[in-house]
Amino acid sequence: MSLGSIGQAVGLFAVTNVDDIVILALFFAQGTGHRSTTRNITLGQYLGFAGILAAAGAAAFGATFLPDAVIPYLGLLPLALGVRAAVQAWRERGHDDGEAPQSRPVRILELATVTFANGGDNIGVYVPVFATAGAGGMTVYAVVFLALVAVWVAAGRYFATRPVIARALSRWGHILLPVVLIGIGLLILVEGGAFGR
Template structure:
């Protein structure tokens, strides 16, 4: 194991997958500080974050378990998950209103559920990255990943507590980082696939079974077709949701017009 690159991978993957959590944590700390009647406290927020993150790591360890049952090369194709997560987040930005709607749901839940539940609910991106990453871990790399994650989680909580009073800085960073995050996820997915050598492995397997060495053509066609199909489904879901939201908005406006006419 090369400690330097492993440490760098652990730090970068944690930062990429937890940038949005930093803003959620800052909101929690701001609420705890601004409302004397709030049941939230810095200690409860930190403990809840660690409990929720432990659940995320436990689920992600499935990827590490897969590495014992399957060769590491084909598992590397799970690197497509972070790439698709990046595309999904980019579509969120292009279709205005999706993120705000989800954040509204989170704001409504945070006063009812514990911070740990919010952490797990917001951890789908983490799992999508950690599963393929853990599946490629060799030897003590998995221990380094987990140890660094838990250390950085404490740093994350402290950083959120520090910046929760700088609301203008927080809003500015949140606005611009939203456009950076999709590309970070995409780059991370490419890194996982390249590191695992999944495509060369698949090409060799195909070339060994067919004449003419069609591995590159087959893999290129299958990969492009699969990715385009999934992106098409994502785009269809976003467009469908936007159309539904527009219909609901139109029906509300019609109802308001009817009420105003009746009141006259």
């Protein structure tokens, strides 16, 4: 592994995943008070990102599991999860039992789905990079990316536990999470050309 290729991998990961920190912070806020939160978020993030790497790696070697025309419709996944979260927040409005309305266990597959769908555009970026890097270079990228997933999870947890941010997420997280998920879903659909160009 050369330092140059590691640096390129770090830069590529950071540029294509900066929005994930916000999503992770929202999920950490949602799971406040549940012991399994960090574990579930970590597993969900790794599972979703492994799916992104597998799809990009396979496409780089000529095998595609998803036709290009299907990728924009991955936006339906976070859109549906966002609508579900919005309905749940609406049903829980006015509850004053001492527990924040957004506090519930984070589901591994839910986070994995959001990670994979949000990374649909990442696949398009990673494919040409992986194809030109070859098997050895692709391994470097995969190792660096997977190491940085842990850094991203830690950053999301860090931001969610800062007093000012934690108070804001505690107060508004149950509204922000559906808005962010719906926004991501619509952005993927629109930018992917699901509604025509």
